[in-house]
Amino acid sequence: METKNFCQSCGMPMGAKDELFGTELDGNKSVDYCKYCYENGSFTRDVTAEEMIEICIPHVVAAEPELTSEEARKLMKEVLPGLKRWKKD
Numbered sequence: 001m002e003t004k005n006f007c008q009s010c011g012m013p014m015g016a017k018d019e020l021f022g023t024e025l026d027g028n029k030s031v032d033y034c035k036y037c038y039e040n041g042s043f044t045r046d047v048t049a050e051e052m053i054e055i056c057i058p059h060v061v062a063a064e065p066e067l068t069s070e071e072a073r074k075l076m077k078e079v080l081p082g083l084k085r086w087k088k089d
């Protein structure tokens with residue numbers, strides 16, 4: 001089964017290679033979080049889901065130029081609550 005690795009904090013696609021993966025305290029790669037969100041076993045930014053969305057919007061628009069900021073925000077609001085970091089169970 002093919003699995004796509006999306007960062008479970010910001011939703012960024014991390015690809016099949018591990019170069020964008022975050023790092024655990026023991027130096028292993030994190031399969032859940034990207035290197036921008038997660039470094040040495042902890043999150044790089046202590047933010048709320050809402051703040052994360054605002055941080056991510058410019059990057060989403062840069063990656064998907066056909067989206068407006070408003071569309072990117074709407075997309076993030078749909079995606080983020082389902083990610084491991086933000087999921088409330």
Ligand SMILES: [Zn+2]
Nearest residue numbers: 007010034037
């Ligand atoms: Zn991330």
